[in-house]
Amino acid sequence: MSAINSSSDPKVGIVSLGCPKALVDSERIITQLRTEGYQVVPEYADANVVIVNTCGFIDSAVEESLDAIGEAMAENGKVVVTGCLGKRADVISERFPDVLSISGPQDYESVMTAVHAQVPPKHDPFIDLVPPQGIKLTPRHYAYLKISEGCNHRCSFCIIPSMRGNLRSRPVNDVLAEAERLVRSGVQELLVISQDTSAYGVDTRYAQYPWKGRQVATRMIDLVRELGELDAWVRLHYVYPYPHVDQIIPMMAEGKVLPYLDIPFQHASPKVLKAMKRPAHAEKVIDRIKNWRKQCPDLTIRSTFIVGFPGETEDDFQMLLDFLTETELDRVGCFTYSPVEGATANQLANPVPEDVAQNRFDRFMTLQAEISARRLSAKVGRVEEVLIDEIDEDGALGRSRGDAPEIDGVVRVNDGHDLKPGQRVQVLIEASDNYDLAGRLSA
Numbered sequence: 001m002s003a004i005n006s007s008s009d010p011k012v013g014i015v016s017l018g019c020p021k022a023l024v025d026s027e028r029i030i031t032q033l034r035t036e037g038y039q040v041v042p043e044y045a046d047a048n049v050v051i052v053n054t055c056g057f058i059d060s061a062v063e064e065s066l067d068a069i070g071e072a073m074a075e076n077g078k079v080v081v082t083g084c085l086g087k088r089a090d091v092i093s094e095r096f097p098d099v100l101s102i103s104g105p106q107d108y109e110s111v112m113t114a115v116h117a118q119v120p121p122k123h124d125p126f127i128d129l130v131p132p133q134g135i136k137l138t139p140r141h142y143a144y145l146k147i148s149e150g151c152n153h154r155c156s157f158c159i160i161p162s163m164r165g166n167l168r169s170r171p172v173n174d175v176l177a178e179a180e181r182l183v184r185s186g187v188q189e190l191l192v193i194s195q196d197t198s199a200y201g202v203d204t205r206y207a208q209y210p211w212k213g214r215q216v217a218t219r220m221i222d223l224v225r226e227l228g229e230l231d232a233w234v235r236l237h238y239v240y241p242y243p244h245v246d247q248i249i250p251m252m253a254e255g256k257v258l259p260y261l262d263i264p265f266q267h268a269s270p271k272v273l274k275a276m277k278r279p280a281h282a283e284k285v286i287d288r289i290k291n292w293r294k295q296c297p298d299l300t301i302r303s304t305f306i307v308g309f310p311g312e313t314e315d316d317f318q319m320l321l322d323f324l325t326e327t328e329l330d331r332v333g334c335f336t337y338s339p340v341e342g343a344t345a346n347q348l349a350n351p352v353p354e355d356v357a358q359n360r361f362d363r364f365m366t367l368q369a370e371i372s373a374r375r376l377s378a379k380v381g382r383v384e385e386v387l388i389d390e391i392d393e394d395g396a397l398g399r400s401r402g403d404a405p406e407i408d409g410v411v412r413v414n415d416g417h418d419l420k421p422g423q424r425v426q427v428l429i430e431a432s433d434n435y436d437l438a439g440r441l442s443a
């Protein structure tokens with residue numbers, strides 16, 4: 001029996017909130033805990049101490065984080081708080097003066113120090129039983145690959161740079177070694193994340209590192225080219241439409257990386273984008289998208305938008321609807337603007353009344369549902385590669401190359417009862433609705 005699972009091991013509970021980047025932080029913390037012989041347990045009552053990894057991006061996330069801390073305090077009472085909201089320690093300590101420690105994102109050391117103080121690690125001769133790829137919170141067949149931390153932009157609605165600091169890119173050989181380890185351990189899909197993937201390496205002046213006998217630059221295009229050599233799906237998130245993104249499209253057309261771009265456009269009106277201080281807002285996006293699709297017709301574009309930003313007029317909003325109609329983005333998320341404490345956008349004039357913002361949100365989503373349904377219906381009759389996520393009584397559920405886990409749609413494989421999670425199969429698409437596809441295994 002592995003000493004790692006002995007009942008006398010010190011036990012830690014972890015609650016992980018927020019975005020994929022926070023999830024990666026939680027994975028690192030769990031890996032460290034397991035390395036030191038701690039057991040990670042799902043029940044508050046079994047834990048000697050509970051770590052709450054918080055999110056502080058928007059006010060609803062702050063509330064969710066505070067609720068999670070409150071629940072952990074009530075159920076366990078020994079609570080270590082970390083993550084984005086940790087940067088606003090006063091908010092936490094005002095409400096919960098008895099938490100054991102508060103630290104910001106990536107401050108693994110503070111978290112471990114607080115855990116050690118509460119429950120010391122058990123000396124364990126089997127510590128290297130931790131698998132070399134670390135412990136992952138995502139299912140075994142996909143994994144997030146965090147390539148950098150922080151952001152050099154100062155979007156007026158966002159407080160991430162004040163919480164996470166300026167861009168710091170990981171050396172490219174370090175990222176590639178992690179990617180290779182993950183793929184070797186069975187990962188079928190790598191999801192590349194950061195705050196600004198297209199800016200990867202800018203802070204290091206694209207420093208070169210040795211990788212497999214040659215020099216590779218810490219730069220998005222070089223990273224993507226190398227990741228494309230691994231036998232896994234590679235999906236790019238948080239890409240801004242800088243001109244050099246054009247160079248990635250041929251690699252997508254060749255099938256080296258998934259034909260999928262997650263670009264958070266946030267708006268289409270130049271006036272609103274300027275007020276948001278968005279990166280790359282002056283690029284000729286509509287023409288670029290058309291050109292990308294010409295080169296790579298299978299390209300799926302996902303994006304997020306904010307409606308009701310201060311100063312947004314009906315004309316600005318109409319411009320956004322026209323942009324959607326013209327670009328026919330495949331996957332789109334939308335939020336109504338909500339002020340975030342500490343964001344400079346709070347000082348902007350002409351806030352949009354809540355009912356107007358809600359009305360715009362509804363109109364936006366109605367139009368997008370039609371677009372999404374139309375684009376998905378064009379896939380009926382085609383054979384798509386599908387990565388299986390789970391099996392249930394109705395068959396199997398998986399995702400096509402155009403679906404990122406948790407945020408996009410799914411593909412139901414009606415005759416997929418005998419499949420296994422992590423398998424990649426060919427599926428004949430027979431039906432579609434607004435967001436999802438269904439079909440059967442292709443002979």
Ligand code: SF4
Nearest residue numbers: 151153155158160195
């Ligand atoms: S690009 Fe803008 S929204 Fe994204 S993390 Fe940086 S400042 Fe925030």
